[in-house]
Every structure is written in C-alpha cells, then in structure tokens.
Amino acid sequence: MVLLIAAPLALALVAFAMPSARRRPLVLLAGALVHAAGVLALLAAPPPAREGAWLAFDPLARVTLLTATALFLASAVYAQGYLARRADRDNRVFVGGLLVLLSAMTTVALSHHLGLTWVAMEASTLSTAPLIYFNQNARSLEAAWKYLLIGSLGIALALLGTFFLALAGAGPGGPKSLLVEDLLAAGGALSRPWVRAAFVFLLVGYGTKMGLAPLHSWKPDAYGEAPGILGALLAGGLTNFAFVSVVRVFQVTIAAGEGAFARDALMALGLLSIGLAAVFVVGQRDFKRMLAYSSVEHMGILAIGVSLGGAATAGAFFHTMNNGLTKGVLFLSAGNIHRAFGSKSTDEVHGAGRRLPLSGPLFLAGFLAITGSPPFGPFFSEFAIVNGAFGAGRYWVGGLFLAFLAVIFVGMAATVLDVVQGDPSDAPRVPGTGDSWLTAGPPLALMLVVLALGVFLPAGLKDLFGAAAALVGGGW
C-alpha cells in the first residue's frame, strides 16, 4: 500500500528532473500503469487489516481507488495526444503535478488517520492549483487564485474540525487518538458537543473540496478554465476522495450517537446543491461551466444517498463510480471540442457531431448517461437512491430530487444539443485538432465501461458497494 503512494510520488520527481518535454508525458503513462497494476494486485490479494495501522484497504478505498485508477489511466493516455498538441507549453509542472495529485488521492483513500487525511487533502489542493493555470492567461489565473484561496480556507476549517474531533476523544476513557478505528471503538465515550462541532467544521471543510453548495463557488471557474484532463481528474477523482473523507467522519459521528444530526446536515447540503445546479445549468452557454454545475449536482446526489441510509447509501457508492467515469467522458470530449473550435461558448460552437465524429457523439452520450438515462450506469445508481427515498417514506426528498433532475436534464440538453447539432462550416476552426485515437479513444473506452456498468453489474462489485455502505449503516 505504501508503494501505491510512493511510486507516483517518485515518478513525479522523475518528471520534474527530466529534460525532454517530448518524452515527459510517458512518465505519466508509466505512473498510471504502475498505479493500476498496484490496485489490481491489492484487489486480488487484499492485505490483512493490522491493528493500529494508518493505512487500510477497506471497501471505501476499493470502490474509489478502482474508479480513480481507471480514470487516471484513461487521462494519461489522453495526455499523450493532448500534450503533443500543446508543445508550445512547458509540461513539466503539469505532468509532475498530476502525479503528485494521484499520490495524494491514493493517500486519502487509504488513510485511516484523520490527521494524515488532512495533510493529503491539502497536498491535493496545492498540487492542482498551478495546473489550472496551464493556459497562462488572465482568466485561468483568476480561476487558480480563487481555487487556491477558497480551497485553503476550507481546508483550514477542516483542520480545526479535526482538532475538535481529537479533543472530543481526549477526555478520561477517550481514545486520545485520531485513528478511525480507535474513535469508532470509543463511540459513546466521545464528548458529543465536540463531535457535533467537529462534524460541522469537517463537513464545511471537505465539503468545500467536494464542491457542495453553497461552498462550490470555485468550481465553475476552475473547471471552466482548466484543461479538460484536469477537469476530468478533479470532477471524477478528487471530489470522490473528499467524499470519502466526509464519509469517514460521518462514520465516527454515527458511532458517537450524533448520526441523526449529521444525516440532516448532509441532506440539507445535498438538496441545496441539486437545486442550485438546476438554477445555474438552465441557459448556461459555456459548456465547460455547465459540466461544473453538473458536478455540483452529483456531489449533492452523493450526500443525499449517504444521508438516506439503506439501499440508497449503497446506490451512492455505486454512483461514485458511475459519476467519476462519466465525468471523465464528458470532460475529455469537451476538451476535444474546445480545442477544435477554439471556443467553449454555444454562441460559436455548433456541429461538433459532424466535425468531430467521435468526440461529438461521445459528448452527447456522456450527457445522456450523466442525466440518468437508461441503459447507462448512472441511471441505476440514481434509481437506487430515489427508490430508497420513497421506500423510507421520504416523499418530499424523492419528489424534489426527481423534479430537480428533470430541470437539469432539460437545461443541459439545450446546451449540449446546441454544441453537437448543426452545421459547423461557419464556426471557428483550429487547424490540426481533429479526433485522433489518442484523444478520442480514452473517453470512448470510459463510455463503454459506463455502459457496461448499466447493462451488467458484476456481483463482486455489487457486494463491494454494499460493504462500503455497511460502514455507515446502509446496504442493499
């Protein structure tokens, strides 16, 4: 497990030291392959859980790492084509930063020590902020500054929340530790007012990284200005790991007997996120910002799913995988469209379906998948969550959920159809930016996985989602 964290970090150093900009993207591919092999090896032969260990390969880590490693591999292949086309830009920081991000994300997934989780979360913010500035213009600079400042504020509050939690366990009979297992074992011995305060601060802190409304304000700017590949890794990767941190804290909060309070807080932020996304998606002309609001929406769906408990929680973990991979399809194909037209506004971009025979239709298919159309994976995970809401007698929650999703479907459809349909002959054209296998192949592969997850969900995966949900009192 340590190797899974150390290998990308070591390769990041190689990338920083490497003199050749042309060969450097290959280091990224090597990192992705090593990571994927490592995750598969761990899945095949899971290491035994050790008492007092800081790292553990639990179901939560399995679900999210499996998603992230697939997404990272696709992004690394895509980067070979993308960075070759962007030979005008120095890619040293970009390649190195992505590998540091991979290492930090892996640490968050495996860490059972809340202090270590915090350190890795902060490292992920710092390694990605410079990458948003890859295009080196005034707009991407603004996005990077906002991302850095809002992210740092959130993460500082999360540190305060972590301290609160440590304090809650500092009393006589308390665990005096920040290991999740110790805190869970202490349960009722934790000081409840401090656990409550800790949950609020940690939810705000890691919720900022997830991009839950009203803490999402960095998201449209960052996703709008960053290269598509970074958008894919933030929206499909990093936000999932912020969610994992929230879930671990939620686990402790339940054990301390404050579960009802935490569920209400998650539900409120979740509904607010979906509602806000519905408002801003309608009439959105910038298709990359539209994807950012879609990401806010799906973080809201995860929060609601975890809050509901039961099968809805298992559905939420299924949804982390579906959302992560589909966001990869959307951001990578949107990046191709942005490149080919030199614009990301529907005022100028038309007929992507004809000019880019792969990326255009993939963008459309990704949109259908993410808005919950059958037979793609997200339909089934969202269905599990809605079903859970109605099954638990939460008719208002289920009704609002469906209503917001319908508005978002209509709003996104208007923007996406504008981009894909029509005649591209009068739209701006950037030479040498057509679809190639390196840039359109990875989103195609991810799309096929999303389709496969909908058509046939292997029993092993289904059990895994159930096992992850069981940590916070849910399950199929």
Place this chain on the structure above:
Amino acid sequence: MTSLTDLVFILVVVIDFFLLASSRLGAAIRAVATQGALLAALPLLLLEGGHQVGHVLLLAAGALAIKGALIPWLMFRAIREASIRREMEPIVGFVPSMVLGGIGVALAFAFSSRLPLPGGEAHPYLVPTALSTVWSGMLLVVSRRKAVNQVLGFLVLENGVYVFGLLLTGIMPVMVEAGVLLDLFAAVFVMGIVMFHINREFASLDTEKLSALKD
C-alpha cells in the same frame, strides 16, 4: 510563568485587532511575523512536567522557522516586487471590521465558557484566543482586496487553528504536526507564485481585477 503566558495570549489577540485596523502592508506582515514568533513560544510556556520535551521543542522550532521567519520573508519579497504599500479601499472598512472583530472575541469567550473541555483543565485563555484568531483571519480574507492581505488573513486563520492544536500536543503524532507546518509553508509558497503571476498579468495585486468569471 502564568502571567507571562497570559501576556502572550493577550498579545496574540491584540495583533488580531491591529491587523484588522491596519492599512499598511509592511506593518501587517511584521505583525503576522510577531504573532508567529509568539505562537512558537507558547508550547514551551504551556509545557507541564517534563514529558514530551523533545516533541514540544521540535514544534516550537518548526513554528518559529516557518511562521516567524520564512513566510514573512516571502511576503516582503512579494510586496517589494509589486511595489505596493497600502490597502486603500477594503470591502469592509477598517472601523467596521474592528467592531466585527470585537464581537467575535466576545462570542469566543462566551462560547468557551459554555463548552467544557473533555481533556481536563487547559489555560483559560487558550480556546477563546484560538477562536477569535480564527474569526479575525476569516474576516481579513473576505474583507480585503489586496492578494497579500488575503494571504495574511489565511495565515492568521492558520495561527488560530495552531493555538487550538496546542490542546492536543499529547494526541497528535509529530509526523502529522510536521505535515501541517509543511503544508502551510507550501500553501503560502504556491500563493506567492500565483501572486507573482497576478502582478505580471495585471500590473497590480488587486483582486478586484479578478472578476471576469461569473454567471
């Protein structure tokens, strides 16, 4: 010893107020550096008995080096290169932000007298100082326009969290504390780089100019 510790806590809060009222960036950076140095002394002053001396010394030395010396040096470089001296028009004026700061301190004292500490006795000023410093830092970040001042606000916020963390020196492993300090330094370093680019792009460090992106 107790009176000295009291004095340090009071000085930390006074510096919060000074920052909320100050328009000169150079003085503000010096104040944050002083606050950092005072905070570095705190773990030594709060040390009881003889246990964990090594841990506490490491923490104090790390805090002094990073909060008291390295970060202020970086900030001075930033304002020298951008040749700015003052915050002219904050979003929230200096007097209103002082008043808000005062309310925050009062609330912090009220809050901490209500909520008992599960870990037994701690210095009575510790929690209120931590919370009011966190609050002042938040105020500084949201109410100032100059990027340098926003970073200083972030530092003050982190200082507040650090004070709170002193309750936990027995619980937090050294590795995590070192990670926190290192992350703080890296954060300011990256912010410094971004500020350098903002200055080059706009010939100013005014975040007012960063307003092209909105819905």
